Amino acid sequence: MPEAMVMTMAMAKILIVPVASAASISTRAAAPRLTLRLPRPGLLCPALPPLSRRHIPVLPRLTQVQQSRGPAIMASAASAETATNEENILEFVKNDTRRMLHVVYRVGDLDKTIKFYTECLGMKLLRRRDIPEEKYTNAFLGYGPEDTNFVVELTYNYGVDKYDIGTGFGHFGLAVEDVQKVVDLVKAKGGKVTREPGPVKGGKSIIAFVEDPDGYKFELIQRPATPEPFAQVMLRVGDLDRAVKFYEKAFGMTEFRRRDNPDQKYTLAMVGYGDDEMKTTVLELTYNYGVTEYTKGTGYAQIAVGTDDVYKTAEAVKAFGGKLTREPGPLPGIGTKIAGCLDLDGWKSVFVDNVDFTKELE
Numbered sequence: 001m002p003e004a005m006v007m008t009m010a011m012a013k014i015l016i017v018p019v020a021s022a023a024s025i026s027t028r029a030a031a032p033r034l035t036l037r038l039p040r041p042g043l044l045c046p047a048l049p050p051l052s053r054r055h056i057p058v059l060p061r062l063t064q065v066q067q068s069r070g071p072a073i074m075a076s077a078a079s080a081e082t083a084t085n086e087e088n089i090l091e092f093v094k095n096d097t098r099r100m101l102h103v104v105y106r107v108g109d110l111d112k113t114i115k116f117y118t119e120c121l122g123m124k125l126l127r128r129r130d131i132p133e134e135k136y137t138n139a140f141l142g143y144g145p146e147d148t149n150f151v152v153e154l155t156y157n158y159g160v161d162k163y164d165i166g167t168g169f170g171h172f173g174l175a176v177e178d179v180q181k182v183v184d185l186v187k188a189k190g191g192k193v194t195r196e197p198g199p200v201k202g203g204k205s206i207i208a209f210v211e212d213p214d215g216y217k218f219e220l221i222q223r224p225a226t227p228e229p230f231a232q233v234m235l236r237v238g239d240l241d242r243a244v245k246f247y248e249k250a251f252g253m254t255e256f257r258r259r260d261n262p263d264q265k266y267t268l269a270m271v272g273y274g275d276d277e278m279k280t281t282v283l284e285l286t287y288n289y290g291v292t293e294y295t296k297g298t299g300y301a302q303i304a305v306g307t308d309d310v311y312k313t314a315e316a317v318k319a320f321g322g323k324l325t326r327e328p329g330p331l332p333g334i335g336t337k338i339a340g341c342l343d344l345d346g347w348k349s350v351f352v353d354n355v356d357f358t359k360e361l362e
Contacts, residue, residue, distance in 0.1 A: 089316045093252040097308050097354055099273050100281050102140070103172070103233050104153040104301040104350075107214045108161035110139055113154055116212050117141050120186045121174060122229075126151060135159075143229045146361055150230045150281035155301070163214065166297025168347070170286060171209070171217035173232030175278075179208050179222045186210045197222075202261060214299065227279055232270070233303060234284040237345045238292035240267055243285050246344050247271045250320040251305065256282060265289040294345075302340075302348040306357060310339040313351045317341045326350075336360050 107113045117123040123141040130137045135158040142151030152172075176182050179197045186193060194217065195209035206222035221231060237243040240258075247253045248271070256270040256277040265288060272282030283303070307313045310328040317339075318324060325348060326340030337353040 086319060089312075089319050090249065092309075092312050093249065093316050096252060096313070097306065098252055099306050100150050100283075101146070101304040101306050101352060101357065102142075102151045102153045103303050104155060105216065106155045106157060106160070106163050106299050106301065107212075108156075108163065109213060110137055110154060110156035112213050114139055114141065116189070116191065117152070120182070120189050120191055120210075121218065122176075122182075123152075144227070147358065149228055152230075153304075163299035164295075164297040165215055165299045166295040168236050168294030168296050168345075169216075169300040170234030170236055170284070171219050171232075172230070173219045173221055173234065173284065175223040175226050175229045175231045176220050177222070177225060179206050179220045182220050183208050183210065201264065216299070223278065228281055230281050232282055232284045234268075234286060235345075235347055236286050236288065236291070236294050237347075238287070238294070239344075240269055240285060240287035242344055243287075244269050244271060246320055246322065247283065247285075250317050250322055250343075251349075253283070296346060302350055304350045304352050306354045307351045308354055310337045310351050310353050314339040314341070330356075334360065 114125055118125060123143060126140040126142060126146060128139045137156045139154045140151050142149050183193055183197055192211040194211055197206055197208040200207050208220045210218050244255050253271040253273060258269040260267040266286055268284055268286045270277055270282045270284055272280055274280040314324055314328045321344055323342045325342055328339035330337050336356040339351045342348055
């Protein structure tokens with residue numbers, strides 16, 4: 001037999017049928033119909049026997065394990081995306097320009113409170129604004145300009161002369177060079193001293209406690225002169241580790257130190273911005289053993305924190321479990337962009353756009 005005929009017949013008997021892989025075919029799809037085109041029978045290509053069903057390859061069914069991998073893969077992808085988003089948010093928070101701007105609370109007699117703060121605590125009245133259409137007046141006091149120092153924003157609501165401070169708010173901390181001197185001045189002005197000067201329990205720092213006309217407590221802490229005498233805002237929380245983690249991630253604060261006091265059954269943590277607790281204002285978060293809930297009252301309102309982007313900051317707050325009380329955007333009539341939120345214990349904060357805040361001061 002000629003060599004060409006042998007090769008042709010051999011080639012005609014070899015059928016190569018491409019079949020899609022099982023991984024690319026749905027488990028519910030039927031096996032594909034195969035159409036084979038062969039040369040017409042002749043001398044060089046004799047007729048082949050009919051193709052029976054046993055010649056058609058049967059595609060393997062996907063195993064139960066393979067079928068179950070679909071949701072797992074999707075969940076894994078979603079988890080990876082969430083992790084990436086969290087990393088991006090943490091990076092923004094880390095690089096954002098933030099500092100504590102002021103603390104807001106309500107008083108029953110604005111002039112009386114201003115007098116006590118300026119004459120007894122050494123603060124300066126920085127500015128005052130009246131909003132008659134909203135029936136309230138604000139006064140801003142502190143130890144330096146608002147663009148560099150932490151200040152108090154006192155709010156007087158027309159006709160309201162008393163507030164419930166609640167059990168959650170603790171006190172404000174002030175750094176003073178001579179605690180005894182300030183206490184004597186408070187007494188001379190008719191103020192109330194709730195703890196006489198002396199060393200803190202278990203330590204050497206000299207402290208005292210006084211109250212303003214509305215009952216807000218101030219801790220006087222004896223320290224050398226500092227550029228920021230307004231040292232602390234103390235708030236009580238139900239889970240200290242949870243609270244610190246939230247302020248670190250959502251607010252970008254640093255935990256400066258933690259102190260446990262088993263004899264008095266409480267633990268506190270100092271968190272804030274900067275690299276030196278003694279030169280800035282911090283949040284003193286306090287956990288009392290076994291107490292998980294507190295009343296917020298009607299007096300204390302919130303702290304304000306500066307940010308470069310209130311919109312991204314709002315996303316960070318939500319990402320780490322906080323709740324928005326005001327969507328980010330400009331304030332009507334003022335234009336300053338803000339975003340309001342609650343932490344995991346229900347304490348309110350407001351983030352203020354840095355550029356808008358500077359313009360507001362001008």
